[in-house]
Amino acid sequence: xxxxxxxxxxxxxxxxxxxxxxxxxxxxxxxxxxxxxxxxxxxxxxxxxxxxxxxxxxxxxxxxxxxxxxxxxxxxxxxxxxxxxxxxxxxxxxxxxxxxxxxxxxxxxxxxxxxxxxxxxxxxxxxxxxxxxxxxxxxxxxxxxxxxxxxxxxxxxxxxxxxxxxxxxxxxxxxxxxxxxxxxxxxxxxxxxx
Numbered sequence: 001x002x003x004x005x006x007x008x009x010x011x012x013x014x015x016x017x018x019x020x021x022x023x024x025x026x027x028x029x030x031x032x033x034x035x036x037x038x039x040x041x042x043x044x045x046x047x048x049x050x051x052x053x054x055x056x057x058x059x060x061x062x063x064x065x066x067x068x069x070x071x072x073x074x075x076x077x078x079x080x081x082x083x084x085x086x087x088x089x090x091x092x093x094x095x096x097x098x099x100x101x102x103x104x105x106x107x108x109x110x111x112x113x114x115x116x117x118x119x120x121x122x123x124x125x126x127x128x129x130x131x132x133x134x135x136x137x138x139x140x141x142x143x144x145x146x147x148x149x150x151x152x153x154x155x156x157x158x159x160x161x162x163x164x165x166x167x168x169x170x171x172x173x174x175x176x177x178x179x180x181x182x183x184x185x186x187x188x189x190x191x192x193x194x
Contacts, residue, residue, distance in 0.1 A: 019032050
């Protein structure tokens with residue numbers, strides 16, 4: 001079975017993700033994106049018009065990939081701690097797929113194009129976690145005094161932190177994603193427990 005090779009546009013997108021993850025929007029260079037993709041700069045400008053538009057396109061793609069589908073919410077396992085653990089692993093899997101987004105949001109590249117879009121996507125993730133915490137509180141599983149929104153923010157910050165660590169360390173060994181998500185879930189569960 002023959003595999004389909006990536007299109008020029010896909011090669012540019014992949015190279016740009018790596019460049020933005022490594023250098024941020026302001027430090028990224030179109031020449032390096034071209035070199036990474038094996039294509040010329042003119043083709044980047046042909047497809048995307050500018051570095052800004054390319055970055056906005058990638059942020060939009062990443063933001064869409066972070067959104068949790070209603071079917072996923074309905075399929076979470078039964079007890080609140082298992083639901084929270086599964087939700088955090090799912091979010092981390094999506095952060096792994098968009099390390100440039102994680103870096104942009106966590107490192108405060110507010111002036112970068114698409115920062116508002118990325119910020120909204122992460123605010124949605126905070127809301128998802130807060131909703132699960134509130135659900136667990138309503139069932140008497142978690143302490144009522146815990147602030148679901150604050151815990152959601154802390155969880156997303158921890159998950160983004162893993163993405164940034166991986167993006168900035170390159171191929172060097174780092175924490176395993178599954179272990180990181182489990183440790184984050186354990187930390188939150190302990191803070192929520194009676």
